[in-house]
Amino acid sequence: MISENTSDFKSLAERPRAYLCRRFTPAVEAALRERFDLAVNEDDAILPPEEMVRRARDAQVLFVTATESLRAPALAGLPQLKAVATLSVGHDHIDLQAAQAAGIAVLHTPDVLSDACADVAMMLLLNACRRGLEGDRLVRSGAWQGWAPTQLLGMGLQGKVLGIFGMGRIGRAIAERARGFGLQVHYHNRSRLEPTLAQGASYHATLDGLLAASDILMVAAPGAPALRGVLDAGRLALLRRGAVLVNISRGDLVDDEALIAALRSGQLRAAGLDVFANEPRVHPGYRELDNVFLTPHIGSATEETRDAMGWLLIDGLEALADGRQPTNRLC
Template sequence: MADLPRVFVTRPLPDKVLEEAARHFDLTVRAETQPLSKSEMGSVLAEYDGVLPTLGDPLGADVLPGADKARVLANFGVGYNHIDVAAAEAAGMVVSNTPGAVTDATADIAVLLMLMTARRASEAEAAVRDGSWEGWHPTQYLGLHVSGKTLGVIGMGRIGKAIAKRCHFGFGMDVVFYNRSTVADCGVPARQLGSVAEVMAAADVVSLSVPGGAANQHMIGAAELDAMKPHGILVNTARGDVVDEAALIAALQSGSIGGAGLDVYENEPEVPEALRALKNVSLLPHLGTAALDVRTQMGLMAVENLRAFFAGEDVPNRVTV
């Protein structure tokens, strides 16, 4: 029997995923949960045939050219802004990701953040926990009733469409959106507008579902936030660098927007103290796909991408420049 390909998994994954991977590969699973350092990644790329990386693992143009052995990067996650795909291809490597598996789980978290922020749930729960709640009265914690309001979606891909579906059919919300290319069918009645600012101005709640990376860095800055309604809510389940965090903090502090619901941050896991101190923001620790069956499905998809590569088959979810 030929030697199995040597594959390095950069973080612990669900047992079912690792059991499946062990059937196909000579597997090494790193025990630590934090991203690798650049030097660690360089050593891995020189020693293993394939790598199963994930968010934050350093796979930029300063690391990939030194890859002596690895020929495939099967990313765990749909987002791959931590991988320089062009540099990987130049080094003779194939890159893949795990789309589809993350769609519904991420959309659910977007709706959770929308409701938490609109109904001031984080602020109210904190009062219950610290004992400062003084009992019910008619004007306590008055928030925004989202039913019948307008949802703005920035990035009408799989996740954007799933968010729109939940909000339109669940809460009777009208939907407007911005997308760089024309989207003919959103799955719900929706109007495509010509700019991000137009969507920000038209919507009561704006949800971001665009990829991270240089092309979309600070897509939402001071000008876009200034376009929002005073009661408007911004929800980000995309990538932290899509939003200019300093501009968002300023808008929240001044009250020029109503609130924000965030699952991602510009310099994770660092969350600015100024953001944590605000009452009009809901903060989650990147929970987008944090459900066992979802993470298992993602992992199995990454394993299948690896299996197909080493079998000489077309990689199902290959990413190209």
């Protein structure tokens, strides 16, 4: 999908006009101000497409995140736009075909956030399996009466099967950490990994096969329209009774009503969720459950990672300006 033509981006070497839709880290924003005639969404509110177009109408470069929707109508309303740089690995919020047709380059931030996301995935997994929310609440409330043999019994990890749905860079980083906890790693991908990448993980050719084998399901698949709602009531029922689900990917891959029902019925023991459909409007049913550990989409939220993501976009834009193909270019 990547265009070989870079001639349209020579103007990016001339301190192009840019609009920053969300606040980046101070170090990255300082670097952007040095390189661009930069306008900033100072209050950091999520901009609907119409407002984004109004503010960025003259921009040649648009910096976005996964919270901004860039479909064909919005791209058509930005006639000066030469490049979109998204502070995310996922790109389902951008119409790549429309961007390519308009001659707009799209850059993203692969690789540099895998470790940070894998760390949060393990945090979610541990808190879901070991009832972290309930334990914290018990101590903070002052209701804890001391140690008891059957208090807050959770799921041990040694020997359990962790099924990873999506064994890309983040999935493999999760697998590396999971092995240290004694988990057996299984996975489902569109295709089997090379042995050097699989590192002994067991491959399932179908998602249904992975679900049936899993004590813990880790959702790490990339967001895509075809995967919306893929984990519905029927598929959640394939998991072993008392299984745990963790989602570090995209909220809309999971049917909220089905997951909440499975958690209430005991079909699932617990869940750990960092992502949600319709963020930040989280389904209210989750707030009523003690067996769900929730975090506000913080998978890549370390200073080091967000700096690295920002610099990857800057380096990619500078490559475009120099007539080179950036390694992080999508189209």
